[in-house]
Amino acid sequence: MEISVPVRKTVVLEPFIKLVRTVARVFYDNYTTVSDNQQKSARTESRGTAVVVLDALTRRQWVREEDLAKDLRVNAKQLRKILRHFEEQKMVMRYERKETAKRAKMYSVAVSATTDGRAEDNVKLHTHSYCCLDYQQMYDIVRYKLDRIKKKLKSELEDKNTVQEYGCPNCKRKYNALDALRLISMEDDSFHCENCNSELVVECNKLTSKEVVDGGDNAKSQQQEKLKLLLQNAEVRLEPLMELINRVKDLPVPNCEAFPAWEARAAKAARENGDLNPNDPSRSQGGYGSTLMPFLGETKVEVNLGEGKEDVKSEGGDPSQKVLPPWMIKQGMNLTAEQRGDMRQEEKVDGVSGGGAELSDDKKSAMGNGDDKDLKDEYLKAYYAALLEQQALAEKANQQESAGDTELATTSSDRQVGVKSKREEEDEEDEIWEEQVPAADGDFQVDLNVEANEEDEDDGIDWQEDSLLNTD
Amino acid sequence: MFFHIVLERNMQLHPRFFGRNLRENLVSKLMKDVEGTCSGRHGFVVAITGIETIGKGLIRDGTGFVTFPVKYQCVVFRPFKGEILEAVVTLVNKMGFFAEAGPVQIFVSKHLIPDDMEFQTGDMPNYTTSDGSVKIQKECEVRLKIIGTRVDATEIFCVGTIKDDFLGVINDPAAS
Structure with missing residues (x-):
């Protein structure tokens, strides 16, 4: 555990994913790839695709766009358009390169051990692009966006400190109040265009002023009210987003490396554990990466391999199948829904040791050596019962913290022993790991199989969550 | 906002002013030239309050005009946003x-x-x-x-x- 092992996937904390989802729904719900002058029906059709795409991307890391399109069952062209838009919006990183058809095939088809594709007779190059969410930049962008929205609304509301603009109805030339001295004509009181000498009209591109000009004072005050309401509404609606932003602020941003780096890592990881799930996308990439890699520096590979060897030695298993150590489990980690619900409780009760320790306990019970396990369970049950009583007495605010602290100290110490001894057994398991994160509340009996079946979505999910737990 | 600053200017003086009143002539010409003008950098020159230095004059070939570099103190007025x-x-x-x-x-x-x-x-x-x-x-x-x-x-x-x-x-x- 002490060695930093190469992993296929960086941990993406759950709030970040939630942030992406919220942002997608708040800002891109109405985004369509169809321009305004096209059919309205077409517009409604493509509506919401952007949200789906963003959601899908939270479940993947680097993914080839064709594959994404296939997974989502959307038109590749449309998807590309959306992704380009997101790239412009700095939400998504994209990477394009030319590949031979052979390689492309190697990416898409999960080639298992047949990675000896050195025969590069097919040299036809296709451009393939890959995309990935850029969490760091997205966080900044969202903050910037919110700031701009607020500023705009505020300035609209106050309607001051703005330089009035004028436009010529004839030649469409624009002026502003700073040109006033040149524009004023001596014959009448109004401003005249320098080009065509026609009278200028007040330009109003603001939300408010349009009706103000039409309606006079009454309309103006009404408009003010409307704006105030708008501002309030906006604040209310953006509240969840703001909360998320605040929450994410202190969390480490999932680091997203560039595509070549990621690919190299993924390839290496896949190579090391050759017996991995053949449908795993990273697996296919492993095959792909172990062929010629034009972007991979020699030294880089060697360093990685060295690390990998160490890893093998110390772990005796494949690096990707590691238990998430207890100190890795942080607030806001991405775990499945029921796991999370229970996890919360457990973490309260069990403190830091929650993740790893529970995991091993579940494991144990599932594997049938439950003798001393039962004892432990009994002990723990009694212990928690006592604690709960104690908590009930304590004051609400202090209660949780203090209780959590004490338990943390006691339980973690006596549970840790079990953890260590169980590690090897776990590593030999071929099951998908994310399903085994603690799901018990009071007692720790979990039916692993039931849970494992629940999550049968596309392999993007498996892959991600799988590697979540493998991350070091 | 008003500022009291030192500015410099090259004054050209006609030979007919050469004499014992040269300095006075130079200053009055400077005032006539500068006061009330506006430069984008410093704003409006409101008044000259004093002369710092008058450098050595340089006689221009052909014309007989003499160029004096003059450093002078003046009050300038420059409006700012928010003022x-x-x-x-x-x-x-x-x-x-x-x-x-x-x-x-x-x-x-x-x-x-x-x-x-x-x-x-x-x-x-x-x-x-x-x-x-x-x-x-x-x-x-x-x-x-x-x-x-x-x-x-x-x-x-x-x-x-x-x-x-x-x-x-x-x-x-x-x-x-």
């Missing part, structure tokens, strides 16, 4: 009104005049509140805030607002 100024209204029309604060021209557009003031046409176009208690017309003094400046090489023009607390008419000569 509060008192100004005299010079022109009122339906688009707003123009005012002058010393050498600076300021335009206040209609939407930067408080909403309760209405434009009244007539012999003396003005902006009046509905109860008639406040009236902005030519010659009256207003306090305004500058919200934008246009600085050219030789000209400064400002846009102001009176739509804020404590801004507006401060003295109306017609009323008194």
Whole structure:
């Protein structure tokens, strides 16, 4: 555990994913790839695709766009358009390169051990692009966006400190109040265009002023009210987003490396554990990466391999199948829904040791050596019962913290022993790991199989969550 | 805002001024040349308050003119965004009104005049509140805030607002 092992996937904390989802729904719900002058029906059709795409991307890391399109069952062209838009919006990183058809095939088809594709007779190059969410930049962008929205609304509301603009109805030339001295004509009181000498009209591109000009004072005050309401509404609606932003602020941003780096890592990881799930996308990439890699520096590979060897030695298993150590489990980690619900409780009760320790306990019970396990369970049950009583007495605010602290100290110490001894057994398991994160509340009996079946979505999910737990 | 700064200028003096009054001539010519001008960088030169140094003159070939580098202290006035100024209204029309604060021209557009003031046409176009208690017309003094400046090489023009607390008419000569 002490060695930093190469992993296929960086941990993406759950709030970040939630942030992406919220942002997608708040800002891109109405985004369509169809321009305004096209059919309205077409517009409604493509509506919401952007949200789906963003959601899908939270479940993947680097993914080839064709594959994404296939997974989502959307038109590749449309998807590309959306992704380009997101790239412009700095939400998504994209990477394009030319590949031979052979390689492309190697990416898409999960080639298992047949990675000896050195025969590069097919040299036809296709451009393939890959995309990935850029969490760091997205966080900044969202903050910037919110700031701009607020500023705009505020300035609209106050309607001051703005330089009035004028436009010529004839030649469409624009002026502003700073040109006033040149524009004023001596014959009448109004401003005249320098080009065509026609009278200028007040330009109003603001939300408010349009009706103000039409309606006079009454309309103006009404408009003010409307704006105030708008501002309030906006604040209310953006509240969840703001909360998320605040929450994410202190969390480490999932680091997203560039595509070549990621690919190299993924390839290496896949190579090391050759017996991995053949449908795993990273697996296919492993095959792909172990062929010629034009972007991979020699030294880089060697360093990685060295690390990998160490890893093998110390772990005796494949690096990707590691238990998430207890100190890795942080607030806001991405775990499945029921796991999370229970996890919360457990973490309260069990403190830091929650993740790893529970995991091993579940494991144990599932594997049938439950003798001393039962004892432990009994002990723990009694212990928690006592604690709960104690908590009930304590004051609400202090209660949780203090209780959590004490338990943390006691339980973690006596549970840790079990953890260590169980590690090897776990590593030999071929099951998908994310399903085994603690799901018990009071007692720790979990039916692993039931849970494992629940999550049968596309392999993007498996892959991600799988590697979540493998991350070091 | 006013600044007291030191500026430098090369003065060309005609040979006929050479004599014992050369310095006085030079200074008076400097004042005539510089005071009241406007540079985008420093603003309006209001007054020369003193001469720092007058360098060695250089006789120009062919003409006999002599060029003196002169360093002088002067008061300059440069308006800034956000500055509060008192100004005299010079022109009122339906688009707003123009005012002058010393050498600076300021335009206040209609939407930067408080909403309760209405434009009244007539012999003396003005902006009046509905109860008639406040009236902005030519010659009256207003306090305004500058919200934008246009600085050219030789000209400064400002846009102001009176739509804020404590801004507006401060003295109306017609009323008194």
